[in-house]
Amino acid sequence: MTPQRAETLEWLVQRASAAVLALCVIVHLTVIVLAVQGGVTAKEIAGRVGGSVPWLAFYSVFVIAVALHAPAGLRNILREYTSLGRRATHWIMAAVCVLILGLGFRAVVGLYGLGA
Amino acid sequence: MSNDTLTVEIWRGREEGEFQTFQVPRMASQTVLDIVTYVQRNLDPGLSYRFACRVGVCGSCAMTVNGKPRWTCRTHVDKVAGDGTLRIQPLKNLPVIRDLAVDMTEFFQKWTRAQAHFVPTATRGDDFAQVSPDDPRRKEASAGIECINCGVCYSACDTVAWLGDYLGPAALNRAWTLVNDERDGGQAARLKAIAGAGGCQSCHSHQSCFELCPKHLNPTAAIAGLKRATVKAALKGEI
Numbered sequence: 001m002t003p004q005r006a007e008t009l010e011w012l013v014q015r016a017s018a019a020v021l022a023l024c025v026i027v028h029l030t031v032i033v034l035a036v037q038g039g040v041t042a043k044e045i046a047g048r049v050g051g052s053v054p055w056l057a058f059y060s061v062f063v064i065a066v067a068l069h070a071p072a073g074l075r076n077i078l079r080e081y082t083s084l085g086r087r088a089t090h091w092i093m094a095a096v097c098v099l100i101l102g103l104g105f106r107a108v109v110g111l112y113g114l115g116a
Numbered sequence: 117m118s119n120d121t122l123t124v125e126i127w128r129g130r131e132e133g134e135f136q137t138f139q140v141p142r143m144a145s146q147t148v149l150d151i152v153t154y155v156q157r158n159l160d161p162g163l164s165y166r167f168a169c170r171v172g173v174c175g176s177c178a179m180t181v182n183g184k185p186r187w188t189c190r191t192h193v194d195k196v197a198g199d200g201t202l203r204i205q206p207l208k209n210l211p212v213i214r215d216l217a218v219d220m221t222e223f224f225q226k227w228t229r230a231q232a233h234f235v236p237t238a239t240r241g242d243d244f245a246q247v248s249p250d251d252p253r254r255k256e257a258s259a260g261i262e263c264i265n266c267g268v269c270y271s272a273c274d275t276v277a278w279l280g281d282y283l284g285p286a287a288l289n290r291a292w293t294l295v296n297d298e299r300d301g302g303q304a305a306r307l308k309a310i311a312g313a314g315g316c317q318s319c320h321s322h323q324s325c326f327e328l329c330p331k332h333l334n335p336t337a338a339i340a341g342l343k344r345a346t347v348k349a350a351l352k353g354e355i
Binding site for chain 2: 002003004005007008009011012076079080081086
């Protein structure tokens, strides 16, 4: 794959993941507003998402979209505000992507496991 | 300040330098270029600046006026010096040669890098190409074709300031007019040239180019068109 094609497809992925995130954030915030009526407890959260396959799927999509979107934006910021080379920013982007996937799925799987 | 004179601060030097203050007589319908010319001819012949046509055609006389890049020959003092003072600097994002004159080499090199030139496909034996004015691609090209290469958009662009290898609004706008030229034979090479590092995807759509273009062109819209064109080409594996 040429660098030009890779760069363009990365840009497309960043835009597409932003569209997915917009929907995910709306669902996430709506649930928070509806759920937090007079306080929220860990038990209540566990009762809702624990063992729930639909919520597991939703938050998996959420984490994947964040893991694709945020590192690409971070790389652009590093390119514009630092003198780091393209190779360095590429590896930083990859590392942040792996970090978000790791932490995100640890939380998602952990919450799902509460219902087991 | 009195009503019949204007306090003018003009940048003197290169990257390092200082403002020098002049008092210039006010005149009816006076342009910023008139002011600079008055200073050079009557107050300090050592002042360096660039101009040619004086009527908004050549794109030579752009400078930063009270913080914003403008074509000085068509910028009336009345419209930009509301408080009776004028601060004139060289264009931003380009190396200063001296005083108000900048080195445009990098600006034009980026036009070359963007493959922003027509690649003919017809021969002497071919008849003239017939392009309908109503053709959607012709309309896209027409919308951006009147660029005078003044550098105002390049100077106004935040992304150019942040990302040294960014091609900039003018070169990309020109590339978009050619992407829409059905007679052109350089499409694949051009899309490849504007898709990679420092290409159209780097644009943040701040629209300073659109806001300040003296010809009222919209390079941001042209760049958005290039983003769509490069995505299509990337999905098809053409770049």
